[in-house]
Amino acid sequence: MSSLFPTLSDPSAGRRPALRFGERGLTYAELASAAGALAGRLGGSGRVAVWATPSLETAVAAVAALSAGVPFVPLNPKSGERELGHILADSAPSLVLAGPGVELPGPVGALERLDVDVRGSGTLPEDEAGEEDPALVVYTSGTTGPPKGAVIPRRAVATTLDALADAWQWTGDDVLVHGLPLFHVHGLVLGILGPLRRGGSVRHLGRFSTDGVARELGEGATMLFGVPTMYHRIAEALPADPELAKALAGARLLVSGSAALPVHDHERIATATGRRVVERYGMTETLMNTSVRVDGEARAGTVGVPLPGVELRLVEEDGSVIAACDGESVGEIQVRGPNLFTEYLNRPDATAAAFSPDGWFRTGDMAVREPDGYVRIVGRKATDLIKSGGYKIGAGEIENALLEHPGVREAAVAGEPDDDLGERIVAWVVPTDPAAPPGADELADHVARRLAPHKRPRVVRYLDALPRNDMGKILKRALRDA
Known part of the structure; x- marks a missing residue:
């Protein structure tokens, strides 16, 4: 397939900023050089792990692995040793990529280690990976047992990011701000790989703060990605922080995801800034399924409409399809499309159980559909x-x-x-x-x-x-x- 990051090989884009974490940053030329140096050392490594701290090293490691055609497993630095041990035993990475001097806990520290040099010098290899080749393996939260490794192909990464570009009119002129962790699809795939695929840039706050949001949006950033907890803190801070209100008002796009943003916070932010927060809906196994479009109505309490290429339906407990779009009939969301994962690693039983007999992925999320197709999620099937x-x-x-x-x-x-x-x-x-x-x-x-x-x-x-x-x-x- 074509390169996931075409701007990395574009000489005319070399001086454009690509990544910034605090005071540390890389242009596209510097990122290509650092990722190329690391990718050259990864050839034939099989699967690798990435110690996914919110750092420049994590971003370089992810780009290098993808450029080398090597699937990687992002590890949550806050995971306990038992969970890390399970993930490492299940995914069997050949080595771990980490920042120099970063201390790794027991089971991770036992792996062969390769330090990430963000100032390394090398050339990116030819991208020969196929669209069905695995890009990364992301472990689920494990609420119903040990975490399962969702194998996400390169096709799903490219499809989701391009569909979001269509829905959000996301271009290389956009500058994204976020302070999300980098061990899951929201923070890493959307928040880091997304801007790089578009040829834009990302400024990571390291640690979320309303001051950091105000500063970066006030200094030319155009987009903000966050989760409801972050937007709740923003809503709480707005009445006493005119600079924050001004910065948010000037943003092109505010996006919330990973959980439902309460309508109350939607309204408080809109009242103070004149800007509506856009919600999207996805999960580890499917990447993104739906979103409110920038050329549509930013309706609080909904996650918009299916993204290009994504099919979505609601079903009853017996599997019968709910045809009504009446805003009242509750059913489980099932989806299919090129955004889906390939399998749960080493779990053919779980993979088979995750799909309906006719090939739709069972999300476990319950929703209703409005007459105009907007999706409103009402909770998880198991708990809500x-x-x-x-x-x-x-x-x-x-x-x-x-x-x-x-x-x-x-x-x-x-x-x-x-x-x-x-x-x-x-x-x-x-x-x-x-x-x-x-x-x-x-x-x-x-x-x-x-x-x-x-x-x-x-x-x-x-x-x-x-x-x-x-x-x-x-x-x-x-x-x-x-």
Whole structure:
């Protein structure tokens, strides 16, 4: 297939900035040289691991591996030794790429190590990899067992990034800001490989801060990628930070993903800046499936329409297809298209189970479709679909309703067994004022007025904070087990 990064071999683009992490940066010519030097040492390595810190070294390692046609496994530096041991045993990398001087934990440190020299000098090899060849292996969160390695082919990387370029009118003139980790598809594939494929540049904050966002957007950056936790912090900071509001107002595109952005935060940001946050929907196995388009309506609470090349349908539990686009009929999202992964590494059983008999990937996400095709996700099938009193209810819409109450800072909703209803709706709430939390009846009435009486929470539990993972997703299993 053609090169994933055509700008790297374009002499006229050599002086253009490609990557910046804090005070350290590389032009396209410097990136090509550093990646070429490293790629020359990777030929015939089989699969390699990358110690994926938020650093210039990680970006160079990823580009070098892809340029050499060597699949790589990004490792989360925050993973425990047991999880790292499982991933390494399962993926069997021949060596690990890491920044010089970075200390590696036990199972990773036992691998042969190759330090990444971001000032190395070399020439990029000819890109001879095929579109079905693996690009990287990304391990899932492992919520239902040990993490599984999703093998993502080069075809899926190119397809997703080009589809997003179409939806977002993403070009080489764009400068992206983000502060996401680099061990997953949002931060690494979209946030690093995306700008490089377009011929644009990326400024990574190292660690997210609203000051960093304001600074970079104020200095010419055009796009911001973030997760809901980041946008919530932005929404909280905006009333007292006119420079942040001005910087966001000047951005071409604000994108949120990895979890649903509460409508309340959407509205607060739009009111303060005049800019709407665009949401997109994807997952490790499929990369990106849908997005709100820049030439469409940025409708809060939805993830837009299927991207070019992606087919999407909703199905009932028995597998029958839901034809209605009525904004009410809840079904599981299934997708197919060139954006999908190839397999779960070493798990043919899990790979087979992930697909329907007619070849659609079962996402496990529940959604409704609006009459104009917009997709609104209401939660995960395993944790967010609540069957109560004969109704199928999505936890996400109740969470959004709770967050519209001024006394609620954070909210999570799930179902618990109930002898009468089948499941009762339970809400965990972080109050705005812990000394004076809104009452359970008040919150139930609030939800009933906005949605419907059968969607009101039957139980409300108060917390100081909700448990979240590195991407800001609420850990509902931890809430249920507490």
